[in-house]
Amino acid sequence: MRNQSSQTVPTITAFEQSPDRGQGLARDMPVRWALEEVGQPYDVRLISFNAMKEATHRALHPFGQISTYEEGGLALFESGAIVFHIAERHAGLLPQDANARARAITWMFAAIATVEPPVVQREAAMYLERDKTWYEERLPLVEDRIRSRLDDLANRLGDADWLDDGFSAGDLLMVQVLRRLSGSGILEQYPTLAAYVARGEARPAFKRAFDAQLAVFTGQVAG
Ligand code: GTB
Numbered sequence: 001m002r003n004q005s006s007q008t009v010p011t012i013t014a015f016e017q018s019p020d021r022g023q024g025l026a027r028d029m030p031v032r033w034a035l036e037e038v039g040q041p042y043d044v045r046l047i048s049f050n051a052m053k054e055a056t057h058r059a060l061h062p063f064g065q066i067s068t069y070e071e072g073g074l075a076l077f078e079s080g081a082i083v084f085h086i087a088e089r090h091a092g093l094l095p096q097d098a099n100a101r102a103r104a105i106t107w108m109f110a111a112i113a114t115v116e117p118p119v120v121q122r123e124a125a126m127y128l129e130r131d132k133t134w135y136e137e138r139l140p141l142v143e144d145r146i147r148s149r150l151d152d153l154a155n156r157l158g159d160a161d162w163l164d165d166g167f168s169a170g171d172l173l174m175v176q177v178l179r180r181l182s183g184s185g186i187l188e189q190y191p192t193l194a195a196y197v198a199r200g201e202a203r204p205a206f207k208r209a210f211d212a213q214l215a216v217f218t219g220q221v222a223g
Pocket of ligand 1: 018019020021025026027028052064065066067077078079080
């Protein structure tokens with residue numbers, strides 16, 4: 001959702017040229033999705049790999065990465081924190097009931113702190129460690145760690161649609177983490193989790209967010 005006029009809408013950053021070639025796997029995607037879920041218009045500043053490491057961007061993001069979020073005098077980084085901020089400020093991503101809200105926040109942390117790490121390790125192995133002598137030995141170990149998490153996650157999800165009653169920011173982050181296993185063959189071994197991801201991807205807000213980041217890759221959005 002691109003803002004046409006107001007100066008007060010948030011601005012997020014995204015890759016000028018995402019290495020995922022428009023698959024929506026980079027960290028602007030959960031932020032876009034959250035903004036779309038709550039109906040908050042936003043602007044996007046596209047950023048190159050070089051610019052990401054410069055002082056201007058590092059003032060926003062100490063680690064020189066995407067995504068960032070600027071809204072008036074507030075500047076945030078870390079996609080999970082940004083999604084949490086959006087969910088706190090708008091209705092739609094966290095339940096009103098205090099206990100249900102706390103559980104949804106717990107799932108946000110679980111996605112980022114428990115499920116995501118082995119997924120990131122797999123990405124690091126595949127993209128950064130492929131030329132190492134130990135790569136062929138390491139990859140199956142990392143994938144076993146992912147399966148261990150997915151075993152437990154699938155057991156907890158059971159045949160429910162979402163992790164705790166209705167869709168929440170916890171599901172948004174969990175689905176986005178699981179999407180990063182697309183094409184690995186791992187997620188396909190868990191039909192209920194694959195269906196859970198498909199449910200997330202079928203949400204209109206997801207589709208709007210996905211199309212917006214894809215438009216960057218296909219050149220339909222100028223930086
Ligand atoms: N914990 C941080 C967060 O959630 O915001 C992680 C941020 C992060 O890793 N950002 C990455 C980045 O800016 C982009 S998303 N990297 C540039 C750098 O560090 O120099 C990671 C990512 C990149 C590419 C793919 N892909 O091609 O599939 C998937 C995920």
